Amino acid sequence: MASEPHHVVIVGAGFGGLATARVLGNSPVRVTLVDRRNYHLFQPLLYQVATAVLSPSDIAEPIRRILSRYKNITVLMGEVTGIATEQREIQFAGRVLRYDTLVLATGATHSYFGHSEWERFAPGLKTLEDARRIRANILLALERAELETDPEVRRRLMTFAVIGGGPTGVEMAGSIAGLTHEALEREFRNIDPRRARILLVEAGSRILPQFPEDLSAYAERALVRLGVEISVGAPVNDINADGIQVGETFIPCGTIVWGAGVRASPVGDWLSRETDRAGHVSVNPDLSVPGFENIYVIGDAALAKDDKGTPLPGLAQVAQQQGYYLGRALLRRITKGEEPPPFRFHSRGNLAVIGRNAAVVEWNDVKLRGFLAWLVWGIAHVYLLVGFQNRLIVTLRWLYAYLTYRPGTRIIPDDRGGEAMAKPNEPRGT
Amino acid sequence: MASEPHHVVIVGAGFGGLATARVLGNSPVRVTLVDRRNYHLFQPLLYQVATAVLSPSDIAEPIRRILSRYKNITVLMGEVTGIATEQREIQFAGRVLRYDTLVLATGATHSYFGHSEWERFAPGLKTLEDARRIRANILLALERAELETDPEVRRRLMTFAVIGGGPTGVEMAGSIAGLTHEALEREFRNIDPRRARILLVEAGSRILPQFPEDLSAYAERALVRLGVEISVGAPVNDINADGIQVGETFIPCGTIVWGAGVRASPVGDWLSRETDRAGHVSVNPDLSVPGFENIYVIGDAALAKDDKGTPLPGLAQVAQQQGYYLGRALLRRITKGEEPPPFRFHSRGNLAVIGRNAAVVEWNDVKLRGFLAWLVWGIAHVYLLVGFQNRLIVTLRWLYAYLTYRPGTRIIPDDRGGEAMAKPNEPRGT
Numbered sequence: 001m002a003s004e005p006h007h008v009v010i011v012g013a014g015f016g017g018l019a020t021a022r023v024l025g026n027s028p029v030r031v032t033l034v035d036r037r038n039y040h041l042f043q044p045l046l047y048q049v050a051t052a053v054l055s056p057s058d059i060a061e062p063i064r065r066i067l068s069r070y071k072n073i074t075v076l077m078g079e080v081t082g083i084a085t086e087q088r089e090i091q092f093a094g095r096v097l098r099y100d101t102l103v104l105a106t107g108a109t110h111s112y113f114g115h116s117e118w119e120r121f122a123p124g125l126k127t128l129e130d131a132r133r134i135r136a137n138i139l140l141a142l143e144r145a146e147l148e149t150d151p152e153v154r155r156r157l158m159t160f161a162v163i164g165g166g167p168t169g170v171e172m173a174g175s176i177a178g179l180t181h182e183a184l185e186r187e188f189r190n191i192d193p194r195r196a197r198i199l200l201v202e203a204g205s206r207i208l209p210q211f212p213e214d215l216s217a218y219a220e221r222a223l224v225r226l227g228v229e230i231s232v233g234a235p236v237n238d239i240n241a242d243g244i245q246v247g248e249t250f251i252p253c254g255t256i257v258w259g260a261g262v263r264a265s266p267v268g269d270w271l272s273r274e275t276d277r278a279g280h281v282s283v284n285p286d287l288s289v290p291g292f293e294n295i296y297v298i299g300d301a302a303l304a305k306d307d308k309g310t311p312l313p314g315l316a317q318v319a320q321q322q323g324y325y326l327g328r329a330l331l332r333r334i335t336k337g338e339e340p341p342p343f344r345f346h347s348r349g350n351l352a353v354i355g356r357n358a359a360v361v362e363w364n365d366v367k368l369r370g371f372l373a374w375l376v377w378g379i380a381h382v383y384l385l386v387g388f389q390n391r392l393i394v395t396l397r398w399l400y401a402y403l404t405y406r407p408g409t410r411i412i413p414d415d416r417g418g419e420a421m422a423k424p425n426e427p428r429g430t
Numbered sequence: 431m432a433s434e435p436h437h438v439v440i441v442g443a444g445f446g447g448l449a450t451a452r453v454l455g456n457s458p459v460r461v462t463l464v465d466r467r468n469y470h471l472f473q474p475l476l477y478q479v480a481t482a483v484l485s486p487s488d489i490a491e492p493i494r495r496i497l498s499r500y501k502n503i504t505v506l507m508g509e510v511t512g513i514a515t516e517q518r519e520i521q522f523a524g525r526v527l528r529y530d531t532l533v534l535a536t537g538a539t540h541s542y543f544g545h546s547e548w549e550r551f552a553p554g555l556k557t558l559e560d561a562r563r564i565r566a567n568i569l570l571a572l573e574r575a576e577l578e579t580d581p582e583v584r585r586r587l588m589t590f591a592v593i594g595g596g597p598t599g600v601e602m603a604g605s606i607a608g609l610t611h612e613a614l615e616r617e618f619r620n621i622d623p624r625r626a627r628i629l630l631v632e633a634g635s636r637i638l639p640q641f642p643e644d645l646s647a648y649a650e651r652a653l654v655r656l657g658v659e660i661s662v663g664a665p666v667n668d669i670n671a672d673g674i675q676v677g678e679t680f681i682p683c684g685t686i687v688w689g690a691g692v693r694a695s696p697v698g699d700w701l702s703r704e705t706d707r708a709g710h711v712s713v714n715p716d717l718s719v720p721g722f723e724n725i726y727v728i729g730d731a732a733l734a735k736d737d738k739g740t741p742l743p744g745l746a747q748v749a750q751q752q753g754y755y756l757g758r759a760l761l762r763r764i765t766k767g768e769e770p771p772p773f774r775f776h777s778r779g780n781l782a783v784i785g786r787n788a789a790v791v792e793w794n795d796v797k798l799r800g801f802l803a804w805l806v807w808g809i810a811h812v813y814l815l816v817g818f819q820n821r822l823i824v825t826l827r828w829l830y831a832y833l834t835y836r837p838g839t840r841i842i843p844d845d846r847g848g849e850a851m852a853k854p855n856e857p858r859g860t
Binding site (some may be wrong): 039075078095127129139143146184187189190392393396400412413 | 467468469487490494495498499505507523525558573576577614617620818819820822823826827836838841842843844
């Protein structure tokens with residue numbers, strides 16, 4: 001054995017990277033985890049930050065704290081800008097870091113299908129800053145409507161559009177409906193937030209296409225009951241400061257949220273490897289990148305396939321299982337020289353929440369909907385949250401919001417509020 | 431009686447403006463409250479947001495929600511840009527609003543004694559954005575120190591300076607010491623946060639000059655026990671990207687917090703009235719502005735005096751008592767035509783917290799210090815917080831932090847972290 005222990009560098013502390021690190025914790029390998037943020041983000045609840053139910057820190061836990069018990073793991077904060085595969089080095093924060101094995105778990109960002117100019121008007125929901133921005137947009141639209149005297153402008157300001165009928169879009173639309181139609185009663189004098197118009201726009205033939213048809217149909221009914229208008233079968237052809245073009249119809253909107261497309265982080269560029277259209281890098285059954293025996297890609301940046309050749313979905317549970325698998329596989333390979341078996345994904349079910357007492361759950365042959373599904377969703381998410389204080393506070397905020405109909409974190413950050421209200425006719429964003 | 435009810439416009443929803451509005455709630459006058467933010471901020475706990483104990487939303491409550499039960503009060507969000515006293519109009523958010531009576535409760539901001547260039551390196555603590563910025567600066571300094579290989583740069587990054595020995599400075603210094611010396615143990619591999627150097631710099635002869643000398647001396651001992659170095663009797667002569675000049679000595683610092691001077695908001699300019707050096711507008715004993723029978727200034731923007739001619743301090747309790755007084759006085763004047771008695775301030779005591787189990791309290795002849803003072807301080811602040819959910823969550827976060835020594839909200843916002851870590855040798859700020 002050489003004197004220097006094997007050095008595993010993990011880039012990204014999402015579900016995948018963190019799982020890998022945990023398995024390698026207190027093992028004979030040396031681990032460095034690099035992330036451009038100092039916290040692990042619990043993305044499944046991001047939409048609740050965007051709709052003022054939770055506070056950013058409730059779903060963010062410092063990476064250092066999570067890994068502090070593992071003496072062999074060093075956490076460094078910095079943004080990776082490139083990889084020199086020949087030298088076995090990553091470039092980040094103006095420095096270089098040598099690796100023996102590299103794990104890339106850098107996730108995904110939004111994709112606007114070639115229309116990057118739409119981002120300005122229709123932010124997506126991937127980071128805490130995105131959530132803070134969407135929360136500010138929603139609350140500012142109502143503040144402006146309260147000030148507005150022109151009824152047409154007021155109607156536009158009180159129209160909220162969510163683009164994309166997947167779980168994120170459904171959760172956002174349901175949550176905006178809860179906020180405007182239930183929580184803000186009696187707080188405004190010139191507008192009635194209960195009359196806010198909330199649109200969910202899906203280009204395909206039904207919302208929640210990942211779920212069986214009867215659960216999609218239930219979700220549609222539940223959303224309509226919450227006061228959400230659903231449009232399916234027509235794509236969004238344009239987005240600008242005034243609204244969205246759905247098929248042939250232009251709909252004036254005050255707030256637009258993008259939940260339609262994602263694109264993998266630039267791992268393909270770093271490795272000079274071809275990717276699919278969404279930027280995913282193809283990986284071998286053991287999650288290594290073809291042509292590199294010591295580089296692995298997991299989670300939303302990877303294109304992994306199941307036994308039938310179907311690509312695995314971009315879910316937290318996929319990334320997490322890949323992370324645990326890869327940690328164990330690396331230990332076997334590095335410490336014992338053994339070849340691990342290929343990765344296999346075991347689905348823990350699909351969940352999507354619609355609103356108060358309404359959710360859908362699918363797990364093998366089990367299908368749940370309504371209150372029971374909602375309860376399962378809530379308990380599962382509190383359980384999966386990282387950090388005891390976060391679990392306690394999220395539970396408390398949910399109980400409070402459930403009993404009073406009042407979400408707890410309705411602040412518009414200074415850096416957006418003042419500026420935006422001073423120029424009420426400018427588009428929000430950037 | 432005329433058909434139009436008397437219209438009171440209140441600018442600012444701090445302690446003063448909110449108190450005025452509450453007294454006028456559900457009365458025969460019409461009230462409009464204007465603020466550039468959508469929330470009331472509980473400033474006394476702002477330093478705990480800056481040191482990662484609390485989350486911004488814990489100490490911010492939507493103004494609309496606080497006042498929702500009062501049907502005669504309209505809340506509008508927008509920044510006031512001027513006042514046309516002849517026309518009885520305020521200009522805000524590109525509009526005008528007519529008033530019969532105007533209450534200006536716009537508070538104060540930092541003052542750098544003519545050195546506005548210092549703000550870039552030494553942010554003050556008045557807004558949630560300030561607190562978020564200081565929190566990011568403190569946490570980023572440690573992240574950079576962990577990456578740094580030059581021992582001199584590392585020492586600079588691990589030096590934290592707080593300027594100003596009043597309650598804000600004492601609270602900040604004690605809280606930074608708690609964070610670095612207690613909470614972050616075991617989380618770093620290359621640095622030891624317990625060796626962070628924390629300086630409290632006061633130009634006068636002792637810290638907490640508002641308190642009796644024995645309580646100042648106690649506070650000094652308690653801070654030293656927490657590992658804070660105190661410098662008194664020498665002013666800060668310069669602040670730049672590398673550190674601070676105290677008297678003749680230059681001290682390299684990674685993080686600087688300004689707690690030394692405040693300046694009233696530009697009410698004097700709006701009214702074309704002279705102010706004292708700190709921008710306060712002199713007011714009559716009934717808090718009206720000399721020369722304007724229908725304009726009042728309260729709180730940190732006003733220069734009010736007690737019976738002996740001593741100016742009242744810039745405290746939340748002064749603003750709040752002035753607000754309650756003014757609300758009652760306006761009601762008497764408007765509905766009954768009676769002249770109210772002059773305003774009198776009744777001190778509810780002085781409090782300052784130093785750290786775990788350490789605080790000072792002075793109330794008439796009662797002087798408390800240590801654990802009991804700390805308990806009184808904590809209970810008083812939870813009681814004074816606005817909003818049931820906030821009280822519950824602050825209590826919970828405090829209990830958690832007290833038992834585990836771990837503050838709960840250690841996130842570095844994206845908009846600061848990535849950029850700052852990418853250019854590790856640039857000054858933070860702006």
